[in-house]
Amino acid sequence: MDKENEFENSLGKTLLESDLSKVSTEVLEAVLDQHSGVEGILKDLPVIGAIIGAGKTILSVQNYLFTKKLLSFLKGLSEVDMEVRKDAVLRINSSKKYGQSVGSKLLHIINNAHDHVSSALIAKLFVAFIEEKLSYQEFCKASMIINRIDFYDLEEFLKLPDNAYGQNGTNGIGLEELDNFLINAGLCSAESNSVSVEDQDDWKSSEKYVVKGGETLIYRTSIGTKIYQILSIDN
Incomplete structure (x- = not known):
């Protein structure tokens, strides 16, 4: 499995199975600064484990910035009921209309975000999709706009x-x-x-x-x- 597929699958698994209510500012700081408790976080959030890898360290500035954006996005979903979130993700994943999984699409969207502030806004848009205030196509379009405009x-x-x-x-x-x-x-x-x-x-x-x-x-x-x-x- 190549690295991109590993990231996509691990992000999909995180969206479907992880208790994101545990994602907090303290979690963000623990991961980014390599504080104690990181191993438990990696177990709870598979996508972070995939990025950091076996060495339990963030090896590059690019990985550091992407991890910060990703955790900011996940933190924005922390108050959404896990089952509601899971149903929304599975609905898209099971459709032949979209051609790629939610994990794959989000990986590209978050990677293209300007910074962790933009990814937090994208999380609000994703919550709006889960709450059916936006269609999935509208979420993707709105995210593209957020990534295009200056904050x-x-x-x-x-x-x-x-x-x-x-x-x-x-x-x-x-x-x-x-x-x-x-x-x-x-x-x-x-x-x-x-x-x-x-x-x-x-x-x-x-x-x-x-x-x-x-x-x-x-x-x-x-x-x-x-x-x-x-x-x-x-x-």
Whole structure:
């Protein structure tokens, strides 16, 4: 079995069988700093054991950072009932529609996360999937967006009220430079009003024609709205 398959299988096993309520900040520190009690943690969380290996040490900065992201993700699932979590994972794993296991998909998503803060947000999205607030496809798309956007731009997005959108995007509250980042990430979209040209009644005292429309309208995408609803709760 190659290393990637070992990681995928061990992450799948962790999601299905591990009591994630035990994952805490103390667990994170014990694993990352090689404190006592690590062996028990490796037994309870197979995916961490697969990353650390027989030597019980994190051999590279890359492994250290990935382990931190992974534990942050698992900690975010700590309050989800194990059986509910298991049912959600098995539902996807047993479907021919998706082509890969949940463990495999999550391995790539978490690996691509900017840091442990992003992976914690992805955990909130995964909980939303488990609670059927997001479909599995929406979870995957939302995770891709989190991994694409700068965290500080995401923070600004989560603070924007509904009335920030509309004509000229966020121009009214001085955040117009943010629009392009939100659009590129997939959180927002833009369209322009149609342009109409009409004769001016009193063109001698003003312009001969009146031009209406053409303003750029910024609005949340469907997936952007769901991300906002799920992640803005804590903001």
